[in-house]
Amino acid sequence: MKKISFLFLTLLALTAACNSGEKPVEKREGKTAERRIISLSGSVTEIIYAVGSEKELVGIDVTSTYPAVAEKLPNLGHVRKLAIESLLALNPSHVVMLEDEVSPDLKSKLKQAKIELITFKHPNSVEGAKYLVKEVAAWLGKADESAPIVTQINSDVRKISKPDKKPxxxxxxxxxxxxxxxxxxxxxxxxxxxxxxxxxxxxxxxxxxxxxxxxxxxxxxxxxxxxxxxxxxxxxxxxxxxxxxxxxxxxxxxxxxxxxxxxxxxxxxxxxxxxxxxxxxxxxxx
The missing domain is CATH 3.40.50.1980 (Nitrogenase molybdenum iron protein domain)
Incomplete structure (x- = not known):
């Protein structure tokens, strides 16, 4: 898959998190047994809700606008302008995002803070969307819940027919x-x-x-x-x-x-x- 550029990621953002001064990264204290997920991808956030794992979400990024209820969660802004202190304040166990959007700086800071980073490949295609649904659901332990979503995608795609005139x-x-x-x-x-x-x-x-x-x-x-x-x-x-x-x-x-x-x-x-x-x-x- 061709890498989505930094420019597109910036354009897609509806707002940007404030970039405050950098501070030394603190290690997470008192890691809990439950999974506390921060999603830095709107598509991944949608899947988390679609398979019923939304209770594990503790934070989102600016592209996580659907379903609307997701916007009630703490919003960390754009992944490229992320304030690591705001992320650490939510005490996550995992940060999930798309593979092409991981910066070396974020990866390093999460490793230092002992927060697990989970990344997913995401080809921009119908097959890529189905792949992402299945991969995220499997990681969440909800593989069975992905099947109806994929079936619905297949059914809806078959309803699409070419327009008489290609605009x-x-x-x-x-x-x-x-x-x-x-x-x-x-x-x-x-x-x-x-x-x-x-x-x-x-x-x-x-x-x-x-x-x-x-x-x-x-x-x-x-x-x-x-x-x-x-x-x-x-x-x-x-x-x-x-x-x-x-x-x-x-x-x-x-x-x-x-x-x-x-x-x-x-x-x-x-x-x-x-x-x-x-x-x-x-x-x-x-």
Missing amino acids: KVLFVYARGAGTLMVAGENTPLEKMIVLAGGENAGKGFTDFKPLTSESVIAANPDVILMFTSGAQSLGPDGIFHVPGVAATNAGKNKALIQMDGQLLSGFGPRVAEALMELNKEFKKIK
């Missing part, structure tokens, strides 16, 4: 008008667009790059795809006021698809739900 789709990440990025090749967003029956309009570059009027006109997407939070940050119809967008097919037809960020890009247990929703929207494009 050209441009994913735009926004945090207000000052931060506008478009998704290129080999990104999780491109994978979702293609799996749902569309064509990524972001060609000729990998990862993300700043949106410019010239590039968006050249891409000429049939529809703009955005996280709901990003679209809202621009205001009503704000994306269509961005220079260049009005000249595209998407701009002329006011074609915009908004989806929850974790649902769209998480490749977790709801991956088929996300694909079905996106596929349904693609079929509406004229």
